[in-house]
Amino acid sequence: MNPKYEPLFTPWKIGNVEIKNRIVLCPMGGTSLFGWMEPNHFDKEAAKFFLERARNNVGLIIPGIAPIKDTIGGRWLWQNKKMFRELKEFMEEIHKTGAKLFVQITAGMGRSWAITDSLVEIHNSPVLRTLAKPIIDVQYQSASPSVLPSRWSDKVTCREMTAAEIHEIIDAFAKTAALCKEAGVDGVEVHAVHEGYLLDQFTLKYTNHRTDQFGGSFENRYRFATAIVKKIKAACGNDYPVSLRYSVVSKTKDFCVGAMPGEEYTEIGRDMEESEKAAKYLQDAGYDMLNADNGTYDAWYWAHPPQYMPQNCNLEDVAHIKKFVDIPVVCAGRMESDVGAQAIADGRIDAVGVARQFLADGEWITKLIEDRMEDIRPCICCHNACFNMTHYKGIANGQPFYDASHIARCALNPPTMQTDKYKIERARTPKKVAVIGGGIGGMEAAIVCAKRGHTVDLYEKTDHLGGVFIAAAAPSFKEKDKMLIAWYEREIKKYPITLHLNTEVNGIETLQADEVFVATGAKAKKLPVAGAEYAMDAVEYLLGEKEVGENVTIVGGGLTGCEIAYDLYQQGKKPTIVEMKNDLIAVKGVCLANSSYLRDFFTTNHVSVHLETKLSEIHPDGVTVTDKAGKSFKIEADSVILSVGYDPAPAAAEGKHVHVIGDAKVVGNLRTVIWNAWDVAMRI
Incomplete structure (x- = not known):
């Protein structure tokens, strides 16, 4: 291992729990051990996902949010005792790897709940609300500190949560945490004074207009979050670790308007001055760790940074807030391993939080340890499969229901959280496969076929691989896209794939192949306009x-x-x-x-x-x-x-043994291209 990464691999403690290294697998929606958009249960797919990463040297695992009360059906987590018995067996397997695991529990989303157009209709119709309530109580799910506009739909006004509902949630946190402790879970994380979720909405002046004990003063605005940790400690003991997902600064200028990196602006959420006070206040209430970054759903790109955001975009703010607490502080947000390691060595943070890189490559820590950095498939921050909640004028959230119920998948790595659907199995009859087109789709098809035991010839008419993605990766801020192309070029060499560059195929009958993939991409549309x-x-x-x-x-x-x-x-x-x-x-x-x-x-x-x-x-x-x-x-x-836009440009038509894939079939994005390559390559 390169010595510059060594600070990442030193032990540290959260309360009395020792963690073997400083790499934290941060929570991602859809990776809950208790299921996601479904009645709570022990989720075997998520368990498989985390166990593989535990075996690949992660220090601390924090699964994605588990709603304290089911989104579907409305059952409380603590009511499912069978689920916690299964969790106990799983924790025994996790501990064999040397990793530790905290369960993250959420009070809710409030106005940040990504409501779809169909749910907007239910929300606004008393009759539909009543009919749907036994299945999904939309007004409960979007209930907020005060009457507020939804982040997602200008047609939805979120109701104010009652004090009775707040106290019921506080009690449920304690009951759930006690069951987690009994199951051998190393700690719990409270979600969240972070990202503009429900607890965060209570703390922020622009979203909390209450006049009772949960609104107004600083102490009242933070009362919901502090009451939860005090109740958990009363139920589980002071030595049971409780982490808090925390946004240092809201980076928010107005409803639905965020602040750019480096911009001078007026903060309407939590500014640094309040955060300095809040971090200490939350620590003194009983929290044992801050799992930190920045942002709200109004400034969502701070917590879910795309490639346009700077690398390590939250480090300076998180490092600053560490000066005001005595508990460990984790920093997440496009963190680079070497920068994180140096920040740990300098005492500026205690650990590095990483999330979506674990979706793209579950073995990335092992590869780092073994000095195989070039083998790590990079996350390109696209969110095409892991969090593709789409919003634009006239559309609340255009995410299909399948995606809403199956987030935390990966555009680049189809088996992630889909191991029953996408898997490499040896072909019963090895075949000779020809792939026409050396773009991402063609390379992915060639690699999958080769892994399955087929002999593959890959034909590319230019002198380089990458196809139109080379153009997509050209801007200076697309460094991860460039890394992905380089990764593919190296991967191709690992398998029995014969590469034919500068070779244009004129007629598939000349290839003498059993199966042919046509991955020739798309061509730019032409406008019938003068000039x-x-x-x-x-x-x-x-x-x-x-x-x-x-x-x-x-x-x-x-x-x-x-x-x-x-x-x-x-x-x-x-x-x-x-x-x-x-x-x-x-x-x-x-x-x-x-x-x-x-x-x-x-x-x-x-x-x-x-x-x-x-x-x-x-x-x-x-x-x-x-x-x-x-x-x-x-x-x-x-x-x-x-x-x-673009039109498909297949070099040959679909046939019995001819498979048109990717943009040559239907123009899409990297997810559609790669997943389609797998769909076809697994069948032949």
């Missing part, structure tokens, strides 16, 4: 094939168009976005944490955006557009980039 010859497409810009001037108009928002505008701004240029829809990123599958960063960035930095505006004509010096009122006007531009 189209004066524009370039997105790929031409991203690959540097055409230069752009100072003032650049991007026709088409969406994720690609917005990322191009962001890249141009970072270069010091002046981008303008023209988008036909009523929202910049009205695209399903793009997490709100990612899309809200871009929206907030453009607003904060005064990037010109024209919504509900249609391109009419392109000129050598700009574009003519028409707005929703029918008014035409010209936007001056040195360069015009078209980012209006």
